[in-house]
Structure formats: C-alpha cells, structure tokens
Amino acid sequence: MSQISxxxxxxxxxxxxxxxxxxxxxxxxxxxxxxxxxxxxxNGAHWDMQWPITENASIAINTMKDxxxxxxxxxxxxxxxxxxxxxxxxxxxxxxxxPVINNGWxxxxxxxxxxxxxxxxxxxxxxxxxxxxxDEVRTEVWDRDRAVQHYKDSNEPFKVELIESIPGSDxxxxxxxxxxxDLCRGPHLQNTGQVPADxxxxxxxxxxxxxxxxxxxxxxxxxxxxxxxxxxxxxHLNMLEEAAKRDHRKLGREMDLFHMQEEAPGQIFWxxxxxxxxxxxxxxxxRQQERGGYVEVNTPQVVDRKLWEASGHWEKYQENMFIVEVxxxxxxxxxxxxxxxxxxxxxxQVYNQGLKSYRDLPLRMAEFGSCNRYEPSGALHGxxxxxxFTQDDAHIFCREDxxxxxxxxxxxxxxxxxxxxxxxxxxxxxxDRPDTRSGSDEVWDKAEGALKSATExxxxxxxxxxxxxxxxxxxxxxVLTDAIGRDWQCGTLQVDFVLPERLDANYIGEDGxxxxxxxxxxxxxxxxxxxxxxxIESFAGRLPFWLAPRQVVVAAIVxxxxxxxxxxxxxxxxxxxxxxxxxRNEKINYKVREHSVGKVxxxxxxxxxxxxxxxxxxxxxxxxxTSVVSLDAIIETLTTESKAPDLA
RNA sequence: GCUGCUGUAGCUCAGUGGUAGAGCGCACCCUUGGUAAGGGUGAGGCCGGGAGUUCAAUCCUCCCCAGCAGCACCA
Numbered sequence: 001m002s003q004i005s006x007x008x009x010x011x012x013x014x015x016x017x018x019x020x021x022x023x024x025x026x027x028x029x030x031x032x033x034x035x036x037x038x039x040x041x042x043n044g045a046h047w048d049m050q051w052p053i054t055e056n057a058s059i060a061i062n063t064m065k066d067x068x069x070x071x072x073x074x075x076x077x078x079x080x081x082x083x084x085x086x087x088x089x090x091x092x093x094x095x096x097x098x099p100v101i102n103n104g105w106x107x108x109x110x111x112x113x114x115x116x117x118x119x120x121x122x123x124x125x126x127x128x129x130x131x132x133x134x135d136e137v138r139t140e141v142w143d144r145d146r147a148v149q150h151y152k153d154s155n156e157p158f159k160v161e162l163i164e165s166i167p168g169s170d171x172x173x174x175x176x177x178x179x180x181x182d183l184c185r186g187p188h189l190q191n192t193g194q195v196p197a198d199x200x201x202x203x204x205x206x207x208x209x210x211x212x213x214x215x216x217x218x219x220x221x222x223x224x225x226x227x228x229x230x231x232x233x234x235x236h237l238n239m240l241e242e243a244a245k246r247d248h249r250k251l252g253r254e255m256d257l258f259h260m261q262e263e264a265p266g267q268i269f270w271x272x273x274x275x276x277x278x279x280x281x282x283x284x285x286x287r288q289q290e291r292g293g294y295v296e297v298n299t300p301q302v303v304d305r306k307l308w309e310a311s312g313h314w315e316k317y318q319e320n321m322f323i324v325e326v327x328x329x330x331x332x333x334x335x336x337x338x339x340x341x342x343x344x345x346x347x348x349q350v351y352n353q354g355l356k357s358y359r360d361l362p363l364r365m366a367e368f369g370s371c372n373r374y375e376p377s378g379a380l381h382g383x384x385x386x387x388x389f390t391q392d393d394a395h396i397f398c399r400e401d402x403x404x405x406x407x408x409x410x411x412x413x414x415x416x417x418x419x420x421x422x423x424x425x426x427x428x429x430x431x432d433r434p435d436t437r438s439g440s441d442e443v444w445d446k447a448e449g450a451l452k453s454a455t456e457x458x459x460x461x462x463x464x465x466x467x468x469x470x471x472x473x474x475x476x477x478x479v480l481t482d483a484i485g486r487d488w489q490c491g492t493l494q495v496d497f498v499l500p501e502r503l504d505a506n507y508i509g510e511d512g513x514x515x516x517x518x519x520x521x522x523x524x525x526x527x528x529x530x531x532x533x534x535x536i537e538s539f540a541g542r543l544p545f546w547l548a549p550r551q552v553v554v555a556a557i558v559x560x561x562x563x564x565x566x567x568x569x570x571x572x573x574x575x576x577x578x579x580x581x582x583x584r585n586e587k588i589n590y591k592v593r594e595h596s597v598g599k600v601x602x603x604x605x606x607x608x609x610x611x612x613x614x615x616x617x618x619x620x621x622x623x624x625x626t627s628v629v630s631l632d633a634i635i636e637t638l639t640t641e642s643k644a645p646d647l648a
Numbered sequence: 649g650c651u652g653c654u655g656u657a658g659c660u661c662a663g664u665g666g667u668a669g670a671g672c673g674c675a676c677c678c679u680u681g682g683u684a685a686g687g688g689u690g691a692g693g694c695c696g697g698g699a700g701u702u703c704a705a706u707c708c709u710c711c712c713c714a715g716c717a718g719c720a721c722c723a
Contacts, residue, residue: 218720
C-alpha cells in the first residue's frame, strides 16, 4: 500500500498508509485524543473521522474545544438524533432534510397530524435517551441504485427524490446513528454521546414547503437551538428574551407611538408620539435630499388602470394592487383605478412634461411617496411589513454612462444618512441578471459592471445574489438587521432600462436626436414605517434625543414647585424642545419610574430647592445619577442636543 | 397565500356549558412625598364576527376576520 504524508498544525509531518482515516491518525497519537476527537480538518475541509485520506494533506484533529467545528457537528448530529427520535415515537413519519442553521438546526417531516408543543417535549426526552445511549455513528458510501431502492423499500419518497437530484458524479453517502439511517453528506460526530445533552432545546414547529416550493407538499418543520453547554444555551435563550423586549410592536404600545386594528390590516394609526418621530425623520430626509441635488415632487394616489397597463404593472403586479372601481353616475363606462403601489410611473409622467435636454440629466426626482400594496396576509409584520407605507423614493433619470457616478454618489449619500441615524454597519447585496429579463446582454454587462465598480469605488463590499435582479435591471439592496437578527431590506438602487421605454421617456442629446434615459429607482430608508420599526428596535426605544418624541418631562416634586415647572417647560419649548409637564399628585419616584419606562431621555425634577436656585435636577434615561444644574445651563445643553445631526 | 397556534377590561393575563375575574392603567379622595411603583374607593367587558348543537354557549362544532411563529412572497 502506498504511503502519504500528513502535516499537523505544528508543522510536524508523519507518513501513513493511503486511505488512513482521521480516527486512525488520532489513535496513532494518543488513545485519549482518539476518544475525544470529533472530526478533522483536512486541507481546510471539515472531515469525518471515518473518511479515508488518500493524498498528502494537512490535517488537524478537532475536539469539542474547536468551537466552530464542534457547533456545526453538534447541531448536525442533533438534526439526525431528532429525526431518529421522531421516527422511533411515530414510525410512520417521513423524513426529508435537516440542515444546520444559525444557532441550531431544523428538520422537515411529513406527518398528517400536527406536532404539538407536548410532542416537542416527548421528542426532546427521546433525544436525550438517544444521546445517553452513546450509539456509534457509522458511514458508508452507497451505490446510487441501492440507495434509491432502499428508500423505495422503506417508503421514504422524499429521500428518493433527493437522491435523484444529487448530481451523478457525487457519492451517495449514508450515515447511521445507532440503528437509525439517514442520507447525509456528513461529517458527523463519532457517537451520539458526544452531543451535550443539556445544550439544546426544541423551539417551535411551523409549516415549510418541500424544497421551498409553495406548489409542493407542505411539511412540518421543527426548529431547535444548540450550544456546547448549558450556559451558552441559557445565554442564547436570555438573548431572545431581551430581543423580545425591544420588539417594536411592544415598544410602540408602551411608548404610545401607533396602533393597528382589524379594520385596516397592514396599515398604521400613528399616535402623536409616533408621528413626531416620523415627521422629524422626514424633515431630516428632506434637508438631505435638497443637499443631495434632488427635486421633490408629489403625485396622485389613485391612478387609472391605463397608466398601470402602460407601465406593465397591470400585467405583472396586479395581484398586489388595491383596485378601486368607481361607478361614475354620468360616465358611460366604469372607471377602474388602482392605488399606486409604486411611484415610478407617476414620476415618468412628471419627467415627460416638456422636452428634456441632455443638460437636464441627471435629473433626480424625489417623492415621499405614499404607496399601497396588497401584501399577502402572512407577510404582514407590525410596521415593518405593511400594506400602506411611504417610501423616501426617488428616480434618477440619467444617461447610461452616468449610472456608475450616480450609483457611487448614492451609496455615499445613503451611508452618510445611515451613519447619522446610528447604523454604522449595513450589508450590500448585489442582484444580477435573472433568467427572464428584458434588454440585451450587452446592456446588462454595462449596468452590472457600473453597479459593481461604483460599490467598490465607494469602499464597500457586496454579497452576490445571483439571478435575483429585477427583469428590468440589476439592483443593489442595503440591508439592516433587527433585534433578533432578522434582516430587513431598507435602501435599494435598481437600474431600469424598461420603464423609460414603456412610458416613452426621452431627452434630446447633444446630437439633436431623441435618446432614451435610464432610470435609477432608489430609496435610502426604504419606507418610513419599516425604518422607524428598525430604529425603535435598534435603540430599544431609547431614541437619540433629536428623534425622541418626548424629549423632556419636567416633574414637580412638591406642588409648590408647579409654577416654576411651568416656567421651565415653557422656556424649553421656546427653544423648540419637546417638553412635557408632570404636575400630578404623585411621588417623584413614581414619576421617574413611569417616564423611564416611557423612554423619555431627560427628566427634570424640581422641588423647592430648585425653585429657590433657579435650577433643575437632571436625570438622564438609563443613569441613576442625577445632577443639579442651572436652568440657563440645561436650556443651552438641551438646545444643542436637540439639533438633528445635519444641523448640529 | 400555506401550516400550526391565539383572540376575555386600555395593557398583561386567569377562568367556567348556567352571560365573568386579577394585576397594572384610568377616575375620585387622602397623602406634598427628593429620583424606578404611598394608601383608599370606584368606573370599566356583545368574552373578535356569523351560523349551528343545547333548555342554556364566552366555553362544544363549522365558517369568516384579525394577530403571532415559520414557510412562500417582497416585481
């Protein structure tokens, strides 16, 4: 048998027979290592202890101390252990797939009766039993036909379909956790006992489509989270609890920002406090847009279907549109309108008024455009995903050769705003050409190239979403993350070659001939509603002073100080600071607690001492310490703090 | 839209086949208290909507609506 040379992390090399497994290698070093090993890293690849190594390679033996490898294996083995547990309890349940995800894993099952929360408890108990059995994990590569036959014999149709979709050149690998067998590419632990029995928890069960296809069977997906020990699991569950506390729906109620009700699903009733955030943010955006060279317009909400037919929305987007039919008494036919789901067609109408010259380009046309979309009921989520919302929308009409410069300018514009609003970090996703698209490959090449090089020139990296572009052009998406790690697309920039064509937008070039402009659809916040939701969660309700709906509460400690409190509040209001009075017949402790819970950034408490000194006792949100400062000083301080970042 | 769960006072939630309860909040009274809940009294509910079973439904069944989790969707 031929020999191969394995190089260890410390640089040492040893020779082994070709086909040696990491288990053999570990055993050759120390029996204790062989026992506690969980996997190997061979030439950078995560390697099962049972897989043979046939060539010279670098090798590292992983133990539970190697967090990344250990977490992946633990979660992956738990997926198998859970599937085994489920089939041991309910032998007729069909298994499908069970990958590792963030913080844990899931496994999709086909079973008629739904899993109940009690079932999850049963499964968890069974899983712990399996772990305690310390069953050996074993693997074999099978012949494709044998694997298919096996799963046909054992009546596992989803597995048959999986095998048939594995490319012909790939091996079909089987794994056994004890007696229980599953198709799996591996790697896995050496035995089930290597899984920490107190480091995991089954979290929830929900429907999920087979292969992510809503036309296919709906399966039941059980989610679990897993960590290397009890403490880490506890920390994770704790984090989830903390995240739930900053849910914008909860804080929206507590801070009296908005509400929603059955009669208007997916639409927001803004209360005074919430609307103050909204208008403050809008005022800020308006100033930024003016500086950024945009002109602002406003266009109709209810627009005849003729325009939507021309734009292509009627054909491609109708099921997401609110259709408004009007029987006009004296009209000969029924007028059919739609609430605008997007602003772009209306903006082209504005653009098309009068002849445009190449000298007018780029023309950046902005609108705080109120849109309505009939979103699927299951998609609605607080104020983050709604049916009525306002975009900070703009369309840049430009020449093809201006795409790159405009894109770069936009990314810089957006990142400055995100920074002002407290988001230093955001992800950029780049979606390139989909299979069905309009426009020539040559034009797509140019547009994709322009977006990519503009992103790089602005100093950002992007993640590629292959084939996810719109049919009319490639796009950039700017993504922020909420309190529990869910991503929300906020900003976007989409190149559009199609709409100017469909709505016949043009400009007169230097050559005196008509040319077609390109449109860049772009938004920074995306929608005010979603963005405010993210702001609330990101700051856990403790908005920066300039955005806080209630900035100051002036609270009397004794009622003899009421008159002075009125003076203080009036003085602050004269400086444009949002100050409220609390002269209620309550103790200062009570008032402090209530306004702290209400996330008011500054409480100014006044008793007789303050009345006499013309001072205030300042308590900042989140600080236990108070300080007494003069009225003049606090007015000056808070006046400065109340300025929006662009005015400071 | 799909699967599952949920819907009782403004909020958070108990509860029962014989039309309801707590805490907080709210109102009033007492209390003027120095930085995260002072005390008392009281008001407040078509038990999400509709139909059915029943002598009787908030409770059981069916349909609808809305919310929650996940999936799909987000051109």
